[in-house]
Amino acid sequence: MDRAGGKSAAVVAVVTEPRFTQRYREYLEKQELLERQHRVEKMPDGTVALPVLGEALTERHLRELRNRVAPGSTCVVTQLLNPVPSKKAQACSPVQRLRLEVSRWVEGRGVTWSAQLEADLPRSWQRHGDLLLLSEDCFQAKQWRNLEPELWETVASALGVQRLAKRGRVSPDGTRTPAVNLLLGDHGWVEHVDNGIRYKFDVTQCMFSFGNITEKLRVASLPCAGEVLVDLYAGIGYFTLPFLVHAGAAFVHACEWNPHAVVALRNNLELNGVADRCQIHFGDNRKLKLSNIADRVNLGLIPSSEEGWPIACQTLRQDAGGILHIHQNVESFPGKTLQPPGSSEMEKEYWSSPQQMITNQLKNGAASDSRRKMLSAATKPEWQRWAEAAETRIATLLQQVYGKPWKTQILHIQPVKSYAPHVDHIVLDLECRPCPLVG
């Protein structure tokens, strides 16, 4: 996501101890990973966060930093929610360029440039290669309508892209289809490369969340060798692909009901050479016929995946059980009581402030002391309480499905992204094992 004017969108950063800053900076510069639009920041716990180009960052880079560049350093991926623009970025921000070029062009058409038009310019956008995806809250004034379609060429040229699209809210129908209109260009297909994985999709038909990058990296580092996975909300393969390409999963059953996402998913499995290890189950996952098969189930739906919990329990291996990765948006209003599972609100995609840090633990259950400290600093009691309520509910479901007791255990709670006000997207790693028969 690009930033607009004085307001900055989140950036990915690598966090380490101050004494390693120079070595980290040199390495990141050499690898062309350093993000120069924002300043290196000192974190409240004394560590230092270096903004990086999140999409180009891979596990290999993190390993090299930790093991070769600065042995003994803590190397953690974070998102800075209110990053401070660098001096260079402040000198000529994309928004200043946009304002200058659009106002000049509008006045050239005999229209008076007004405070209303200025306030209606975009504040944020996503860049997908040569396509810029504008948010819904811009270009709403009536005057713009008379200036289309040439207006879009001016906007695209000011922001250095060939195609433009504009989105509305993510649709509440469960497909998470963004209402996206193409303003300039003849198709909405774009490509991203994350952690060495290629994702192609049509931005007008499928969603792509930049905020999931820390979770994609974590999933890639999970020890899944030989495992069978069920990805209940596969989308275009955001998690299916890292499970197959990096985590060593033997096979993934990928469920998805949006036909456009299924086209993209099929294509992405081929592009990354893993199509032979994945079966796509097109349709509503609540009607899935699979059972007694999974070592791990991914439930990547927000605000809540609760409707998928019964089927997740049903797909777990009856003899050995497995691990559930349950995504959820959890509210944490000071003074407000905890929401029970199932009552969370629809997602609102804007960042909370003041500055927050979301820390990514790269190895499930294997954090070093300093990493654990950073994690506990970022953990909220509401997350724990929600996780405990979810654990109880899942234990009940397992008992119902299998007619015998199961043991459940909260392995880890992973923050992914924050929405304002006070809503956090988290992932609960829940271990579920059948109780051994006694006597």
Ligand SMILES: C[S@@+](CC[C@H](N)C(=O)[O-])C[C@H]1O[C@@H](n2cnc3c(N)ncnc32)[C@H](O)[C@@H]1O
């Ligand atoms: C959050 S999106 C993309 C998933 C990806 N895991 C992520 O977090 O970026 C969730 C996906 O689940 C799909 N979905 C939602 N409910 C579903 C259901 N009941 N059955 C199958 N797919 C579903 C949507 O179409 C969407 O592509």
